[in-house]
Amino acid sequence: MVKRRKKFLLLIPAALAMLMVVSNGFAQVAEQIVAQAAEPGEPLQKLKLSHAAMCERVDNLTPTRPGMVFSVANGQVCCFSSFDPVPQPTLIYHRWFHRDELSTQTRLRVYPPKWSTYSVIQLRETDKGPWRVEITDQNGRVFNVLRFSIAD
Amino acid sequence: MTRFFKFLSTIRWQDLVDIIINSYILFRVYVLFHGTNAFRVLVGIASLWILQEVAASMGLILTSWAVRGITTAAAIIIIVVFRNEIRSALQVRNLKTFIWGSLIREQAAPVDVVVQTVYQMGKKRIGALLVFPGKEDLGEDIHGGIPWHGAVSAEMLLSIFWPNNPVHDGAIIIRGDQIVEVGVLLPLSQRPDLPSYYGTRHRAALGLAERSDALVVVVSEERGRVTVAKDNSLTPFSEPGELSQLIKRHLNLSDGIPANVQKRERLRLSLAAVLSFLIITGIWFGFTRSQDTIIALNVPIEYVNRPLAYEILDTSTDEARLQLYGSSVLLKSLQPGQVLVRVDLSKAVEGRNVFPITQDNIVLPPGVFLNKVQPSNIDVNLDAPVTKELPIQVDWAGKLQENMNLVKVSVTPETVKVMGGSQILEHVSTIYTAPVRLDSLAKTGSITTALVLTPPSLKLISSSNEKITVNYVVEEKPNGDKR
DSSP: HHHHHHHHHHHHHHHHHHHHHHHHHHHHHHHHHHHHOOOOOSOOOOEEEEEEEEEEEEEEEEEEOSSSSEGGGGGGEEEEEEOOOOOOOOEEEEEEEETTTTEEEEEEESSSSSSEEEEEOOGGGGGGEEEEEEETTTTOOOEEEEEEEEOO | HHHHHHHHHTEEEEEEEHHHHHHHHHHHHHHHTTTTTHHHHHHHHHHHHHHHHHHHHTTOOHHHHHHHHHHHHHHHHHHHHHHHHHHHOOSSSSSHHHSOOTTTTSSOOOOHHHHHHHHHHHHHTEEEEEEESSSSSEEEEEEEEEEEEEEEEEEHHHHHHTTTTTTTTSSSEEEEEEEEEEBBOOOOOOOOTSSSTTOHHHHHHHHHHHHOEEEEEEEEEOOOEEEEEEEEEEEEOOOHHHHHHHHEEEEEOOSSSSSHHHHHHHHHHHHHHHHHHHHHHHHHHHHHHHOOEEEEEEEEEESSSTTTEEEEESSOOOEEEEEEEEEEEHHHOOOGGGGGEEEEEETOSSEEEEEEOOOGGGETTTTEEEEEOOSSSEEEEEEEEEEEEEEEOEEEESSTTTEEEEEEOOOOOOOEEEEHHHHOOOOOEEEEESOEHHHHHHHHEEEEEEEOSSSSTEEETSSSSSSSEEEEEEOOOOOOOOO
């Protein structure tokens, strides 16, 4: 009985070792698949911008009071973007330009299967004038350019 | 002695040419105008100028101021009053005469023919009046003449003064070998002391002689006597040889002038030449060698020979500050176009180029020298022009009405092609319209506006529209959503 118990005790580390090898192999395969899917030339499914808008604010992931001109008195302006599909977790950027000068850049993470997100800037008197927001991926590919103005 | 040789070594061949040319010009002015009233006034003005300079150097405020005024006025007066004399001095038949010859010796008059004919007319009791002009213009004193321009000959003279000829009572004007006018009326002398046997013809001859430097030969119709009027006197001449010599002397013809007179004339001209040289040399050294003044001048930089493929994007400076020295007279009279700073861009490349500003880049008038230049280097940034198609965005301004929302905007055309430096266009992503006011947008519509190219060096491609149509959609904000 004691011998059987000893054999069983010896089997546990061996089984654990085998389990580790097998699980490691599965992990490597999974990483390879992900890596293949992430290659820019052969995506499984392309990340697609389904909707983008400039708005005064975002409530419950819905753009509120979208428009082309925003009053500086509002205090803020938002860039809303919605992606569908999102094949994998990825980073996108909202690049805010006042005239042709890059004013700020917001990094946002989007997740499968679809994702909505937004960035917001606070407005000052000096921000009046024409603006644009470029929505890009991390490789600089531009999904859309939203043009708007900040006025009195 | 060493200083003298050192001084001589600083004189360039151009300086010698400069002095010789100007000395000759002064000498020619003397030759052309000598003996005229204009020359005497010119000498007077020169004296006034010297007086003014002396008065100024002595600190005589009022004197120098008054003399300066008189000199300025006199310079204008001389041109107006003596315009005829100046014109006759400058109106020569050819350039050679103007540059080298004497006006009086332009064309020799056939004096002997004239003299023989004059005595012949005297014997035949044919009255005659012959005028030999001097250097002064006679335009103001004579009138009524008929242009003739015929060669002088005995037959011609006899036919003009033949009693039945309609112009025989008038005078003739002889210039060179030509009778230029006939039937000329001369002013009469008002002198009361003339003998009674002198008639109208003699009074006319003396009248012109009194008013000018002309020599007038009169042949008496009644007594056949030959008389010459010169200056204020009437002199009878019985010997043709004497008359011939007088006329030749008046016309400055050498074979009629005694050797001593010729020698004196040569001496006078030589002295005039030497004086001209000395005066001009003095003025030249006064102008160029008194390097006592330093001035600073800001001069715009000129860029030349720019390669056609490039445009000047920017430069570190647009003007150079030059410190110049030289004679105060020359420095005071400097004109903007006389001092140039030129940068040759023929070897420039795209991007930043550094050019040193040295003596080679600076053009200065003679007698002005460079002491210092700032900056010593200049940066020139060259850029190749490229064309780029850019989207157009409306530059909204003002305030939208409280209850309105601008929901959609489109522009026609959507893009525009612009040309500019590649480095400039690299940073330009959008072309904006001129500000469009929001205040008046009450309903959906369209508006026309212009583009604003920033930076201004950008140019629209000729095919691109300068006028942009902006179509906009405005909507009322939902109730309870007005802010």
